[in-house]
Amino acid sequence: QTVVTQEPSLTVSPGVTVTFTCSSSTGPVTSIYFPNWFQQKSGQAPRALIYSTNKKHSWTPVRFSGSLLGGKAALTLSSVQPEDEADYYCLVYYEDVWVFGGGTKLTVL
Amino acid sequence: QLQLQQSGPGLVKPSQTLSLTCAISGDSVSSNTATWNWIRQSPSRGPEWLGRTFYRSTWIYNYAPSVKGRIIITPDSSKNHFSLQLNSVTPEDTALYYCVRELAGGQWPPDWGQGTLVTVSS
Numbered sequence: 250q251t252v253v254t255q256e257p258s259l260t261v262s263p264g265v266t267v268t269f270t271c272s273s274s275t276g277p278v279t280s281i282y283f284p285n286w287f288q289q290k291s292g293q294a295p296r297a298l299i300y301s302t303n304k305k306h307s308w309t310p311v312r313f314s315g316s317l318l319g320g321k322a323a324l325t326l327s328s329v330q331p332e333d334e335a336d337y338y339c340l341v342y343y344e345d346v347w348v349f350g351g352g353t354k355l356t357v358l
Numbered sequence: 359q360l361q362l363q364q365s366g367p368g369l370v371k372p373s374q375t376l377s378l379t380c381a382i383s384g385d386s387v388s389s390n391t392a393t394w395n396w397i398r399q400s401p402s403r404g405p406e407w408l409g410r411t412f413y414r415s416t417w418i419y420n421y422a423p424s425v426k427g428r429i430i431i432t433p434d435s436s437k438n439h440f441s442l443q444l445n446s447v448t449p450e451d452t453a454l455y456y457c458v459r460e461l462a463g464g465q466w467p468p469d470w471g472q473g474t475l476v477t478v479s480s
Contacts, residue, residue, distance in 0.1 A: 297467065
């Protein structure tokens, strides 16, 4: 079974740039994995921010961007705001199966 | 505008079968550009993709290895809904279950059902 790994937690100050990463036990993450990034706030369903590596939805704030970085999918959040405090999950596609990462809890102090 | 309306029991006994249905309005379960998924999230844990069905000249079914052998997803074109059946449940299957639409290109718009909390307990 594919295991997708993310940083368990990140703590940052407002205004900085933070990068989340997503790696796969099957090898380097590439565009054919169609990496997605979701944000989940308390009591809500996850909401996609990025699809197909780097494409944004109409509701995705400009400060979020997706990329591939050193064999991993990456989500970069520029100028972090207090309201960005949430859990972030990557979702990748491999051999007809979607697999979520374990998630990263972002704390903004 | 898409709406997904879930129905089904919130309490299931261990070893029995969990059954949920997701009624679709605003799209068709037979759409050639959508897939119809079930995702669950256990308390204090991340989401887990369980499986999907979609129609591309024939019906396709894909399931997560973690539940393969226990899961069946069934589309019903006449009622425009799709269902989840998870057999031989244990307390580890206690979770919030969602039906979700995925669009072509690996897009996951916020097309989620309202969620059904299913508790497995005797």
